[in-house]
Amino acid sequence: MSDAPTTAPPTETQSAPPLYVYAVTGSGHPLNLDGLRTVGDMGGPPDALVHTGLAAVVSPAPPDLRPKRRDLAAHQAVQERLMADGAVLPMRFGLLAPDETAVRTALEQHGEEYARRLTELHGTTEFNLKAARSQDDLLREVLTESDDARRLNELTRDGNGTYDDRVALGELVARQVDARQRLLADQVVGQLSGLARASVVADPAQDDFLNVSFLVERSRAHEFAEAGEKLAHDYGEAYDFRLRGPLPPYSFAA
Incomplete structure (x- = not known):
C-alpha cells in the first residue's frame, strides 16, 4: 500500500439563507434598529433593503423557523420600534423571501400600492x-x-x-x-x-x-x-x- 497524498474534497458553495421580512416602510423612515434581536437570533440587528423610495426591514431567516415565544416577541419588537417613528406595513410572522433580489423586485412591482397604504396608515394603530x-x-x-x-x-x-x-x-x-x-x-x-x-x-x-x-x-x-x-x-x-x-x-x- 503506497502512502499516496490525500486531498480534501472541493468545498461546495454555500447559498445565502432566505430573508425574513418584518415590515415595509418609506426609505426616509428612521431605522433605529440597533440593539434589537432578530427572529432566530441570527446575529446582529435587522437590516434594511432600500429600493424605489421604500425600505424592507429584513434579517437572515433561521433554518428551523417556528412560532416560538421568543421569536414572536422579536418579530413584534422590531415592528413596534419602527411604528414609534411613523407608518409601516407590518408583515405577519413567518414571511420569507428567497433573496435580496426577490425583495427588491417586490418593492418595485408593488411600490405604488405600498406607498398608498403607508399614507393611509400614517398615524394609526x-x-x-x-x-x-x-x-x-x-x-x-x-x-x-x-x-x-x-x-x-x-x-x-x-x-x-x-x-x-x-x-x-x-x-x-x-x-x-x-x-x-x-x-x-x-x-x-x-x-x-x-x-x-x-x-x-x-x-x-x-x-x-x-x-x-x-x-x-x-x-x-x-x-x-x-x-x-x-x-x-x-x-x-x-x-x-x-x-x-x-x-x-x-x-x-x-
Whole structure:
C-alpha cells in the first residue's frame, strides 16, 4: 500500500439563507434598529433593503423557523420600534423571501400600492377585540324571551316530549343563539366604530361571538382603550371582552 497524498474534497458553495421580512416602510423612515434581536437570533440587528423610495426591514431567516415565544416577541419588537417613528406595513410572522433580489423586485412591482397604504396608515394603530358570552346566560335569555323555546323546553324537561320535540328544541335554540350573537356583535362594533377610522370583522373562534380589528388614530388610542374597558363593564360579568392594542396594523396592511 503506497502512502499516496490525500486531498480534501472541493468545498461546495454555500447559498445565502432566505430573508425574513418584518415590515415595509418609506426609505426616509428612521431605522433605529440597533440593539434589537432578530427572529432566530441570527446575529446582529435587522437590516434594511432600500429600493424605489421604500425600505424592507429584513434579517437572515433561521433554518428551523417556528412560532416560538421568543421569536414572536422579536418579530413584534422590531415592528413596534419602527411604528414609534411613523407608518409601516407590518408583515405577519413567518414571511420569507428567497433573496435580496426577490425583495427588491417586490418593492418595485408593488411600490405604488405600498406607498398608498403607508399614507393611509400614517398615524394609526390597531386594536383587536374578541368577545364571548356565557352560554348559560344566553340560554336563559332565549328561554325567557322565546315562547316556543320555553314551551318545548318545559315539554321535554318533564319527559312528555317526543324525539321530534327534542330535535325541534335544539334547532330552535341554535337559531336563536346564532341570531342573538350576530346582533350582539353588530351592536358592539357599532358602539366602538365612531372612535375608529375603519374596522375588519373576522370569523370568531370557539365560544367567541366577535373577533374584530379597529384601525385607530394614535391620538385616540387612549380614548379607544377606555371605551373598550367601559363597554366590558357595562355588559357585565356574563361577558368576556379581550381588547389588545395598540398593535401593528396587520389587518389593514393588505
